[in-house]
Amino acid sequence: MDVLTENFSTYGEGFLGTVELTVYASILALVLGFVMASFRVAPVGSFRVFGTVWVTVLRNTPLTLLFFAVLLGLPRFGLVLPFKVFAVLALGCYTSAFICEALRSGINTVPKGQGEAARSLGMTFSQTLSQVILPQAFRSVIPPVGSNIIALAKNSAIAGAFSVTELLGTYRTLNELGYSIIWTFVWIAVGYLIITLTISALFNFLEKRWGVAR
Amino acid sequence: MKALDHDSSALYDIPGPKTERRHMLYGVMSTVLILGLVAWVLYLLFDTGQFTAAKWNPFTYKGIQELLLKGLGNTLKAFAIAAVLSLALGAILAVGRLSDHRPVRWVATLIVEFFRAMPVLVMIFFVFVALKVQPLPALVTGLTLYNGSVLAEVFRSGVNSVERGQREAAYALGMRKTQVMSYVLGPQALRAMLPAIISQLVVALKDTSLGYLITYEEFLHAGKLIASNLDYDLPFIPVVMVISPIYIGMCMLLSWFATWVSKRQQRNPKVEAVDVAPAEPGTLLPGRQ
Amino acid sequence: MRTTLRTTTRTTRVLATLLLAALAAAGCGKEGSPPTKGPKPEDLPKYQVATDFRLPDSGTWNKAKRRGHLIVGAKEDQPYLGEKDPATGTYSGFDIEIAKMIGASLGFDPNRISFRTIASANRETALQNGQIDYYVGTYTINDNRKKLVGFGGPYYMAGQGLLVRSDEEDIQGPQDLDGKKVCSAAGSTPYQRIQADYPKAVLVAYDTYSICVDNLLTYQVDAVTTDDAILQGYAAKLPEEMKLVGKPFSQEPYGIGVPRSDNALRFAIDDALEAREKDGTWKKAYDATLGLSGVPAPTPPPIDRYPAS
Numbered sequence: 046m047d048v049l050t051e052n053f054s055t056y057g058e059g060f061l062g063t064v065e066l067t068v069y070a071s072i073l074a075l076v077l078g079f080v081m082a083s084f085r086v087a088p089v090g091s092f093r094v095f096g097t098v099w100v101t102v103l104r105n106t107p108l109t110l111l112f113f114a115v116l117l118g119l120p121r122f123g124l125v126l127p128f129k130v131f132a133v134l135a136l137g138c139y140t141s142a143f144i145c146e147a148l149r150s151g152i153n154t155v156p157k158g159q160g161e162a163a164r165s166l167g168m169t170f171s172q173t174l175s176q177v178i179l180p181q182a183f184r185s186v187i188p189p190v191g192s193n194i195i196a197l198a199k200n201s202a203i204a205g206a207f208s209v210t211e212l213l214g215t216y217r218t219l220n221e222l223g224y225s226i227i228w229t230f231v232w233i234a235v236g237y238l239i240i241t242l243t244i245s246a247l248f249n250f251l252e253k254r255w256g257v258a259r
Numbered sequence: 260m261k262a263l264d265h266d267s268s269a270l271y272d273i274p275g276p277k278t279e280r281r282h283m284l285y286g287v288m289s290t291v292l293i294l295g296l297v298a299w300v301l302y303l304l305f306d307t308g309q310f311t312a313a314k315w316n317p318f319t320y321k322g323i324q325e326l327l328l329k330g331l332g333n334t335l336k337a338f339a340i341a342a343v344l345s346l347a348l349g350a351i352l353a354v355g356r357l358s359d360h361r362p363v364r365w366v367a368t369l370i371v372e373f374f375r376a377m378p379v380l381v382m383i384f385f386v387f388v389a390l391k392v393q394p395l396p397a398l399v400t401g402l403t404l405y406n407g408s409v410l411a412e413v414f415r416s417g418v419n420s421v422e423r424g425q426r427e428a429a430y431a432l433g434m435r436k437t438q439v440m441s442y443v444l445g446p447q448a449l450r451a452m453l454p455a456i457i458s459q460l461v462v463a464l465k466d467t468s469l470g471y472l473i474t475y476e477e478f479l480h481a482g483k484l485i486a487s488n489l490d491y492d493l494p495f496i497p498v499v500m501v502i503s504p505i506y507i508g509m510c511m512l513l514s515w516f517a518t519w520v521s522k523r524q525q526r527n528p529k530v531e532a533v534d535v536a537p538a539e540p541g542t543l544l545p546g547r548q
Numbered sequence: 549m550r551t552t553l554r555t556t557t558r559t560t561r562v563l564a565t566l567l568l569a570a571l572a573a574a575g576c577g578k579e580g581s582p583p584t585k586g587p588k589p590e591d592l593p594k595y596q597v598a599t600d601f602r603l604p605d606s607g608t609w610n611k612a613k614r615r616g617h618l619i620v621g622a623k624e625d626q627p628y629l630g631e632k633d634p635a636t637g638t639y640s641g642f643d644i645e646i647a648k649m650i651g652a653s654l655g656f657d658p659n660r661i662s663f664r665t666i667a668s669a670n671r672e673t674a675l676q677n678g679q680i681d682y683y684v685g686t687y688t689i690n691d692n693r694k695k696l697v698g699f700g701g702p703y704y705m706a707g708q709g710l711l712v713r714s715d716e717e718d719i720q721g722p723q724d725l726d727g728k729k730v731c732s733a734a735g736s737t738p739y740q741r742i743q744a745d746y747p748k749a750v751l752v753a754y755d756t757y758s759i760c761v762d763n764l765l766t767y768q769v770d771a772v773t774t775d776d777a778i779l780q781g782y783a784a785k786l787p788e789e790m791k792l793v794g795k796p797f798s799q800e801p802y803g804i805g806v807p808r809s810d811n812a813l814r815f816a817i818d819d820a821l822e823a824r825e826k827d828g829t830w831k832k833a834y835d836a837t838l839g840l841s842g843v844p845a846p847t848p849p850p851i852d853r854y855p856a857s
Contacts, residue, residue, distance in 0.1 A: 088271050088282055089282050090282075090286050091285075091289045091290045091293065092285075092286075095289070095293060101511065105461070105465075105507045105510035105511045105514060106465075106503065106506065107465040107468035108465070109468040109469055109472065110499075110506055113471075113479065113499070114499045117486070117495050117759065117762060118499055120766035120767075120768050121307055121495060121496060121766060122303050122307060125766075126768075127752075128752060152270075160270050164271070164272055170270055173270050173271065178270065199379075201378075202381055207754060207759075208752070208753050213384065214734060214753075216384065216388065216735075217734045217735025218740070219735075220669070220735065221735045221736060221740065222740075223692050226388060229389075230381070230385045230389050233381060234377060234381060234385075237376070237378055238376055242376070316582055317635070319578050320578045320579075320580065320582055321579055322579075322580070322581050322633075322637070323581075323634060326637075387669075391673040472755070474667040474670075481634075484624070484625075487625065487756075487761075487762060488634060489585075489761075489785035489786055490582065490583070490584040490585050490586070491582060493762060493765070495762070
């Protein structure tokens with residue numbers, strides 16, 4: 046029980062590490078996912094192919110392999126970056142493929158008439174997409190995007206297994222110090238539950254505020 | 260490339276001759292850009308000496324190939340065991356969640372929700388480090404608890420998505436609940452759920468690579484052993500080039516199988532009584548996908 | 549949508565073909581293993597196998613005798629100490645030689661020892677569950693661990709050291725680490741010592757030392773810290789690129805892990821080790837393995853025959 050009180054700073058550091066990773070990687074995933082989703086519905090063929098390859102490859106890559114490749118592969122091109130940045134890159138790119146698919150199916154839920162009406166008003170592709178379709182798609186993609194962000198938070202544990210700047214990684218330090226390993230894990234589990242439930246609550250709020258039942 | 264008149268057609272007009280030329284220009288430009296990017300990466304690979312004989316030489320030895328194949332075999336072994344056990348656990352938990360007894364339902368719900376909210380890696384490490392179990396059973400336990408819980412939700416929503424009339428008709432014929440489940444609802448739900456089940460198995464296959472982190476001697480572990488060997492000139496990039504197509508290929512084959520099954524099912528009259536299954540399992544809180 | 553699906557299927561086919569090609573290629577490889585740098589099998593000392601050795605009081609020994617061979621836990625990624633050849637699966641290094649010479653004294657021929665890689669986190673469990681008979685792999689003796697397992701030896705005295713790139717001029721010892729990136733295994737004792745004693749160093753942690761060494765070579769970190777024996781092994785593999793600096797700044801006696809209750813085995817291992825140190829076999833084993841790094845053989849530390857409890 047006193048594992049938590051005696052090592053509050055270690056846990057706090059790990060907890061904040063996970064939060065930080067999740068926030069930065071989510072931003073990257075949302076931006077990349079948005080770009081890839083617009084590629085996949087674009088009128089230009091090569092964009093569609095690029096988007097499709099991106100999504101297909103990343104969705105079928107084990108995240109551990111991706112971590113392995115980013116963490117040890119990129120430095121070979123002379124790139125010197127802290128571990129956290131590599132972790133954000135791996136997590137963000139991986140999740141972007143799932144976000145892209147969520148956005149794309151969201152775009153498909155917007156009735157065709159909306160796009161047709163926009164076009165008949167003379168809007169271009171980018172105007173139709175950004176001012177008519179996406180704002181509506183946004184509402185129906187809140188739940189799937191939310192669950193992808195939760196998945197991202199959980200996947201950040203892989204970063205912790207490689208290094209220590211994360212909640213799961215704290216178990217190594219505490220284990221070496223000789224604390225009860227069962228309790229160590231109980232508090233790690235509680236930490237993850239706090240994070241996932243917070244994200245869940247946030248997206249529930251967003252959904253209540255803007256979501257529509259279709 | 261004329262076949263643009265599908266779902267995305269609502270976003271833009273069928274291009275006229277001018278637009279088509281403009282799109283062609285964009286297409287060529289972006290293709291050149293992408294090819295340039297690929298060429299740059301290739302140049303970097305050559306420049307940093309990733310294609311030297313020293314780095315690729317190890318792969319020509321039988322021992323190394325056998326090591327990789329053994330790793331691949333261990334990956335598939337972990338996957339097979341985890342898949343079978345997850346399906347079994349999923350079925351048990353789904354029965355629990357559909358039970359008429361409230362305590363049973365509560366316990367099953369609690370288990371399912373807890374294991375879906377926990378990172379699968381935390382469970383694997385808990386079993387491995389805290390319960391001091393061997394790597395393979397630890398990996399399989401973690402994967403089973405997580406995927407079993409997700410599959411329980413898939414099964415449950417499958418059974419619930421069978422048209423109400425089927426259930427009512429079966430009860431009206433005097434069938435007991437077990438009979439209704441196993442003769443009427445189960446078979447129909449299973450067909451509709453097959454794509455979702457296979458998609459979840461892809462997740463399990465991908466997650467076997469987590470075994471690498473607890474020193475289970477699977478495919479990635481074999482790759483790392485070769486990649487981090489100072490005698491082989493640290494052939495890291497070659498290892499990634501060899502193992503990732505195989506990993507991605509296996510997962511894609513399985514994903515592709517799921518798509519194929521789901522397309523076949525849509526044409527199958529036997530599943531008409533069931534709403535089309537969601538492609539992604541458990542959109543409520545799906546966790547790792 | 550139609551184009552998308554077609555692309556996917558085509559890529560799948562290409563990848564499936566690649567997979568098959570890879571599997572087919574496996575049938576036609578060269579025998580043997582790629583050239584390696586390290587202890588040469590022909591230079592290793594031969595150990596006289598004790599023929600009429602008996603140890604009826606040791607459960608572990610009796611079990612091994614009935615089985616016909618010993619099972620010894622080791623490390624697989626520490627050059628010159630305990631390293632597994634990826635191609636042949638054979639283990640080599642100083643720890644492995646120690647395991648073999650003790651095995652010989654216990655009446656087991658070196659080719660009757662099967663080595664098994666045990667991760668650091670699992671050493672105690674593997675000994676407690678009887679998965680291995682004893683463990684030789686940079687296993688530092690300390691009081692916490694003595695509560696869980698028994699320790700024969702020590703057979704070597706290591707100390708925390710620093711590994712840097714050959715062109716590094718600024719770092720001469722732990723006192724020069726301010727603002728430098730130092731890599732070590734997450735949560736390990738060396739990691740915690742740097743954290744406590746040299747708080748200005750920027751610590752980077754990974755789960756294995758081989759990632760740290762990789763990071764050192766790709767300029768992600770400036771130094772790697774852990775026991776000097778481990779670092780010597782890495783430096784010896786790439787002497788033009790890496791070097792050890794400064795004096796060791798801690799004492800890490802390496803012991804041979806045995807099941808805690810098996811005192812008979814522990815004392816037998818102590819006896820065997822003492823005899824091997826006296827007749828010069830210990831030094832021969834060192835010279836043929838870790839000694840290749842250029843560090844001359846030290847005097848082995850005195851054996852700690854602590855009483856059974």
